Amino acid sequence: IPTAAYQSFTELEPALAYIREQGAPIVVKADGLAAGKGVIVATTVAEAEKAATDMLSAGTFGDAGNRIVIEEFLEGEEASFIVMTDGKTILPLATSQDHKARDEGDTGPNTGGMGAYSPAPVVTAELEKRIMDEVIQPTLDGLAADGIEYLGFLYAGLMISSDGTPKVLEFNCRFGDPETQPIMARLNSDLVELCQAAIDGELADKSIDWDPRxxxxxxxxxxxxxxxxxxxxxxxxxxxxxxxxxxxxxxxxxxxxxxxxxxxxxxxxxxxxxxxxxxxxxxxxxxxxxxxxxxxxxxxxxxxxxxxxxx
The missing domain is CATH 3.90.600.10 (Phosphoribosylglycinamide synthetase, C-terminal domain)
Structure with missing residues (x-):
């Protein structure tokens, strides 16, 4: 599954050494639930060191920051790709793109999301097939190989590089916020009916009707x-x-x-x-x-x- 190069740390000194070795820009993540704000895109080594110190020593994100992930900075355009599955059938939802940075021009601190739209033009039909083949299906196959029959929503936060390669930034076992709101505004089908079909293992019989707007x-x-x-x-x-x-x-x-x-x-x-x-x-x-x-x-x-x- 394509993703950024990374390492995980629970101790501060090895994390700081890795940051100095890799240089900046670099991404520091709290490896836990942090209300969508546990990701620091550091443009300097000093900024990355401060983020790692805040998480591992100062407890900025509580238990979510007891382990951190330091990963390669990926350039490109982000997109959110959400599917629902009954463990066998995968039904993609409408594509979307959110805006994580607080300020205009995608600057300022990271947030839970300042807005979103659907569909995301960056996700063409060809790219959607690649995401399904290279990200979603292998992920669900891997879960199955580990004895987990995954049922529900799977959200892949992706970075689309300039050559069109999708790389995974994050997974969530839910819809995204604020992507959900424009997606729901376009959904003509009955969401409860779709959820019930997933529970009953009958998604293969379902399709989703979207407002074309x-x-x-x-x-x-x-x-x-x-x-x-x-x-x-x-x-x-x-x-x-x-x-x-x-x-x-x-x-x-x-x-x-x-x-x-x-x-x-x-x-x-x-x-x-x-x-x-x-x-x-x-x-x-x-x-x-x-x-x-x-x-x-x-x-x-x-x-x-x-x-x-x-x-």
Whole structure:
């Protein structure tokens, strides 16, 4: 299964020696669940050393950072490839691409995701076949060889290199966030029916019907995310988006009396639909501009790679 060259460490000094040997840029990962924020793309050796020290010595990510993975920095374009399987049949879902960096131009700290769109133009029909043949099927075959009959969703986070080779960045045993929101906006089939078919081992009899339009989601976050952020701010304007095609997915929200207030870092994901990614972007941002709270933050360039392709 194609992936980056890597080594794992539980002790700091060997990790630091490996970083100095490999140089930068290099990627330092907490080898555990870290809410999508346990990956540091270090552009300098000093930055990588600090990330490794924070994880292994300072406990920045708690138990998730007791073991770290230091791996080769891969260049290319990221894509998310999610399938569902009943252990025998593999049913691919719509492709998608998210935006991990907090700031525009894909800069700033890593986050759980600041927005996403579906489909991902970088994943052509030919590339989809390669991903199925070189990544998904061998992974499920390997699990089966280990006595694990995998059933459910499998998410492969991929880097597509300039020559079109897909390399695995990560696996998740779930949908992705915020990729799920635009994918669900395009799903015409009954999700519960598909899940039941997977449980019953009957996915071979199923197909998935997708809205042919593109969907794009913009994450509206609390100022300060992914670090310290305030909670409890009243969200204004939610009734103003009724009637604009798309959907507002709530994440870090709660009711306080009659008010909807913020309770998390990523607060809302606002999704628009359109015949092109550019049109879906316009629909999403038309909704975003009608919603506000104190110190709200969002990227204004979600979908920029796909839109550049359309132009």
């Amino acid at each position: 593109a969907a794009l989601g913009v994450v509206m976050a609390a100022g300060g995310y992914p670090s310290n952020y305030r909670k409890g701010d009243r969200i204004n304007g939610l009734p103003n988006v009724i009637g604009i095609e798309g959907k507002v997915f709530h994440a870090g929200t709660a009711m306080r009396g009659d008010d909807v207030v913020t309770t998390g870092g990523r607060v809302l994901c606002v999704v628009g639909l359109g015949d092109t990614v550019a049109a879906a972007r316009d629909a999403a941002y038309a909704r975003v501009e009608r919603i506000s709270w104190d110190n709200v933050f969002f990227r204004r360039d979600i979908g920029h790679r796909a839109i550049a392709r359309e132009e």
